[in-house]
Amino acid sequence: MSEMSHLRWRCRRGAKELDIVMNRYLDQKYEDAEPSQQQAFKELLMVEDPTVFDLLLERIEAQNDDQKILLDTLRGIMAL
Secondary structure, eight states, X not given: OXXXXXXXXXXXXXXXXXXHHHHHHHHHTGGXXXXXXXXXXXXXXXXXXXXXXXXXXXXXXXXXXXXXXXXXXXXXXXXX
């Protein structure tokens, strides 16, 4: 399985809203992202949906600068 296929599979979430945001990021931003942002995305895909929602809605803080940058990008995608 290619990396993109694997990531697309990991973008399948329990919540449709997260499916949309994660897949949009993968389609529109991932390939051009810095390696640190790609890694932050891969790590975020391992996080449980409720925690991802809390991160996106800023109920909890990002764990590091790379995650903060990624979450800001994802919030921009959510606004589309």
